[in-house]
Amino acid sequence: MKKWIKEYVSFSQKERIGLLGLLILLGCFVAAPYFLSEPPRPLTSEELEWTNHVNYQQSLNEPDAPTIAEPPNEVGNNRRFAFDPNTASPETLRQLGFTEKNIRTLTNYLQKGARIKTPADLHKIWGMRKELVEALLPYIRIVNDVNHDGFQKGKSARSNFQFYSKRIPHTIDINTADQEAWEQLPGIGPVLAVRILKYRNHLGRFGSVDDIKKTYGLPDSVFAIIEPFLQLDPDSSASENQVALINQLPSINTASEALLMKAGVSKTIAAAIVLYRKQYGLYSQLEDLRKIVFIQTAQYEQLIKQVRL
Structure with missing residues (x-):
């Protein structure tokens, strides 16, 4: 063994x-680095000065691990000129003394919709040195352009609204008033005004003020408000015989081509009226006859005396 x-x-x-x-x-091999390399040069006081500005930030996984900030630029060694921090390029900001971290922070601040409104707002940018901000304050020029809300800086927001003249209701004739006259009445907007006119066209004309109450969508409360401003002009109102005569006219929504021709409508126009109705549906008002391309103004004026809605 x-x-x-x-x-x-x-x-x-x-x-x-x-x-x-x-x-x-x-x-x-082990001893060679100690004999061949030069001893490290001690840092100067200027090179060590940036360590006074070190920021420590704890990470999520390593709470005690410090994050060292980049060395700041010297305030006195940078150019000075007028600039707008809201529109300045990264290169411009570097020349003014911004660090890369300052530039990123400012860019993120602006991309979120915020804005530097006054020179002093530059203090709000996280990580900006107070000395640098104070040195740049005299050179900051905020341009009075339109901000993200659509209002112009330096002007009151009220100046951007269009003011409309106050409605002054006046008495109108229900059979001759146009859309603009109806809209002057309290509670009547474009929608109700158009509905009233369509209903009037459907009837031919109103026989009384109470007929307006039958307009689709017109509340009784609104009618009670506008009733004092409504009148039926005897000179413009139709007699019972006239109303009956109008009701005897062929309807452009139901009459056949032959019935329209019997009322005096030419064969070409009568055929076009029926064809348009089949293609696009019922007419909503007599004015729709103008949509037939070859009907001239004079023909239309004659046509509305021969037919009804």
């Missing part, structure tokens, strides 16, 4: 010389 151990743990003279040479070579 001893003989076997001795054979495996003992070294010959050549093996001992080789092992010694290997150890010497490893020692040279």
